[in-house]
Amino acid sequence: MENKHITYQMQLYAALVRAGSFTQAAEQLGITRSWLSQQISGLEKSLNTLLLHRTTRTLRMTESGERLYEHAVVMESLLEKVQEDMTFAQDSLQGTLKISSPSALAQVLVLPVIQTLRKRHPELHIELSVNDSVEDLLRENIDVAIRVGPMPDSSLKARYLGTFHQYWYQAVEIKERDDQIITLPWHHDKGPADLKVNNIHTATEMAKQGLGRVLLPDIFALPLCLQGELEKLPISVPDSIQSRDVHAVHPYSSFTPNRITVFIKAIHQQFDNQRALANTHDGF
Incomplete structure (x- = not known):
């Protein structure tokens, strides 16, 4: 492979994939669309493989294109690492x-x-x-x-960070366990949900307003408990605890x-x- 510009062309290819179109990529890179198209064609010629299926509206990577994109991301990371090591002090983060x-x-x-x-x-x-x-x-x-x-x-x-636990929480003013259930999309053992919502902050607000009990991560719910807005139900409540890594x-x-x-x-x-x-x- 005799192409001194292949590193540059791979960077252009990665930018093109992320942008999703030649027009948007060219605008982001500050180059002309024709120049970008010429460089990508040159890259395909150098590698002797088709990287992209082109239509008037969309771009779709071939299997070879997907592999090259992964290599391009690694190459970008290496180039950035070299720049960081050569240019910036070790204790300074930039970019x-x-x-x-x-x-x-x-x-x-x-x-x-x-x-x-x-x-x-x-x-x-x-x-x-x-x-x-x-x-x-x-x-x-x-x-x-x-x-x-x-x-x-x-x-x-x-990188494993840790494990949190999920418990059932409800509004403090409710004296007994609330049988009305508020569920979120990622809850597994949902049971007969009375209220379904796709946002944890909205689900929490619903529980604070006494609309039902909700299964929340303990590290998320703790500040609300300390402020007296929610209380954790006793662990004896069925399915009250779940662990998530x-x-x-x-x-x-x-x-x-x-x-x-x-x-x-x-x-x-x-x-x-x-x-x-x-x-x-x-x-x-």
Whole structure:
């Protein structure tokens, strides 16, 4: 393969895949659409393979294109690592960190870490996506995601953060166990739900207003219990406790950017702090 520009072309290809169209990618990169198309065609010629199925409206990667995209992401990570090591001091984080988190853990885990990182590393730009669906890290260009539940086999690298417990909670003013149930999409043993909602904050507000009991992570519900807005039902209530593992996942293999390593270390410490706090107030 004799092409001195293949690294540049792979970077253009990765940007094209993320943008989803030649027009949008060209605008984002500050180049012409024809130049971008020429470079991608040159890349396909150099590799002697078709990377994309093109239509007037959409782009779809071939199997070879998907493999090349994974290599391109690794290459971008390596180039960024080299730049970080050669240009910036070891204790300084720069660039962009894109994080994905489920809504139940964003406030208690991710936001405190973001606050700390912003104070220590003011040149670090952070993008937070709060989403209860499982986002494609490569497709959405996400650096690190917080995931709850069992980890499927994949190419993603996972760091175990800890385990939270789910209990039934209800409004404090209700004297007996509320048989009205509020359920969320990820609840497994739902039973006959009286109210269904797709957002944990709305479900919590419904419980606070006395509309029913809801199954919540203890580290999420603890501040509300301490404020006297919710109370945890006794553990003797059937199915009152469930354990869920939490992981931080990222798509980088051998060359993990320093900002990812620092964030995961910080989020792990924050989880330990929240777990210890929940254990201390186990009666709530």
